[in-house]
Amino acid sequence: MSTTSSIQTIFRDHLFAGKSALITGGGTGIGLRCARELARLGAKVVLAGRTREKLEQAVAGISEQGGEAHAVVCNIREAEDIESGIAESIRLMGGLDLLVNNAGGQFPSPAEDIPRKGWNAVIDTNLTGTFFTTQEAFRQHMRSHGGAVVNIIADMWQGFPMMAHTGAARAGVDNLTKTLANEWGRHGIRINAVAPGIIETSGLERYDPMVRPFIEEAAKNNQTRRMGTEAEVAAAVTFLLSPAASYITGVTLRVDGGQSIFHPLCPPQGDGKMPVFEDTFDRVQDGSVP
Numbered sequence: 001m002s003t004t005s006s007i008q009t010i011f012r013d014h015l016f017a018g019k020s021a022l023i024t025g026g027g028t029g030i031g032l033r034c035a036r037e038l039a040r041l042g043a044k045v046v047l048a049g050r051t052r053e054k055l056e057q058a059v060a061g062i063s064e065q066g067g068e069a070h071a072v073v074c075n076i077r078e079a080e081d082i083e084s085g086i087a088e089s090i091r092l093m094g095g096l097d098l099l100v101n102n103a104g105g106q107f108p109s110p111a112e113d114i115p116r117k118g119w120n121a122v123i124d125t126n127l128t129g130t131f132f133t134t135q136e137a138f139r140q141h142m143r144s145h146g147g148a149v150v151n152i153i154a155d156m157w158q159g160f161p162m163m164a165h166t167g168a169a170r171a172g173v174d175n176l177t178k179t180l181a182n183e184w185g186r187h188g189i190r191i192n193a194v195a196p197g198i199i200e201t202s203g204l205e206r207y208d209p210m211v212r213p214f215i216e217e218a219a220k221n222n223q224t225r226r227m228g229t230e231a232e233v234a235a236a237v238t239f240l241l242s243p244a245a246s247y248i249t250g251v252t253l254r255v256d257g258g259q260s261i262f263h264p265l266c267p268p269q270g271d272g273k274m275p276v277f278e279d280t281f282d283r284v285q286d287g288s289v290p
């Protein structure tokens, strides 16, 4: 038995055997967790991002577990990078069946202070980068082979105070998810999105520590009264990519503990009684799970 198949997961072994998956922003956080999950279920994975060192470290971790992973340096804000990055991914894996558009980010700022350059950086990454990555995957492979795409967006359903740029970009991706699902279904392509609430990841550490108390406080405004885990997001992504979701396209699945349904007549109360879903991947890696 291979090392990967002995790792506990709620999904069945070899679920993605023979499949090829590209995860943008796959070197860290949610993207890396998705990549690890897909790799242990048998997919070949490419991790794409701007920082080679982070990607290579992530690839080494997956390889140690018996998975097949490759690093592709690619800035999704650059058209040439997207074109060559998709081509390289297809060359390395022999195909491109699954795409997770996870690369993204933003900075907190009152709307009145957002500079044009910062606005453009956030829109270029989260909206334009996501669109053209998907378009290139379609042109180079999925148009003739089909596939499944998951876009990672955010909880912007009530607007996104202090993050107007990303709220606008993610709402755009929510809409794109529906448009592309309509246009490309005939090619055998399903496109869905996952909208995380506040998730404890390396990404949050990139914000000014001054912001942390606001994030901690905001994270209590859901029915679990806590932040989500990377594993909870990756499980939703994995499901949407899997054959079990074969009748699902054009939807956005909210993974936010109910944050987006906050209602002032019944705000979340109590200590949070819902259990955390944290897979055993890390404990298996350090040997603490048989």
Ligand SMILES: CCCCCCCCC/C=C/C(=O)SCCNC(=O)CCNC(=O)[C@H](O)C(C)(C)COP(=O)(O)OP(=O)(O)OC[C@H]1O[C@@H](n2cnc3c(N)ncnc32)[C@H](O)[C@@H]1OP(=O)(O)O
Residues within 6 Å of the ligand: 104, 105, 106, 107, 108, 109, 115, 116, 117, 118, 119, 121, 122, 125, 154, 161, 162, 197, 198, 203, 204, 206, 207, 211, 214, 215, 218
């Ligand atoms: C209350 C809180 C609620 C908090 C509510 C909390 C909810 C959490 C929900 C979501 C959480 C996540 O997504 S966390 C996971 C995502 N990870 C991140 O967001 C990490 C940080 N973000 C990024 O790295 C972003 O990709 C991005 C902001 C675009 C920066 O990328 P780059 O480093 O490539 O950007 P650059 O090209 O250097 O910068 C482009 C310009 O952006 C602007 N800019 C960049 N950072 C800036 C900053 N901190 N303040 C002002 N402006 C900034 C400047 O104009 C920059 O130009 P110059 O002036 O010329 O330099």
Ligand SMILES: NC(=O)C1=CN([C@@H]2O[C@H](COP(=O)(O)OP(=O)(O)OC[C@H]3O[C@@H](n4cnc5c(N)ncnc54)[C@H](OP(=O)(O)O)[C@@H]3O)[C@@H](O)[C@H]2O)C=CC1
Residues within 6 Å of the ligand: 024, 025, 026, 027, 028, 029, 030, 031, 048, 049, 050, 051, 054, 074, 075, 076, 077, 102, 103, 104, 105, 106, 125, 129, 152, 153, 154, 155, 195, 196, 197, 198, 199, 200, 201, 202, 203, 204, 206
């Ligand atoms: N954590 C949270 O609470 C939430 C996160 N999200 C979203 O989930 C996604 C993953 O975030 P998370 O794991 O938390 O944070 P991370 O910051 O760890 O992940 C973001 C990844 O995207 C990559 N990336 C950023 N810009 C680019 C670019 N231009 N081209 C290619 N890769 C890029 C980064 O690598 P590099 O910088 O090396 O390129 C990094 O690996 C993001 O889209 C984020 O906004 C949404 C809602 C909530």
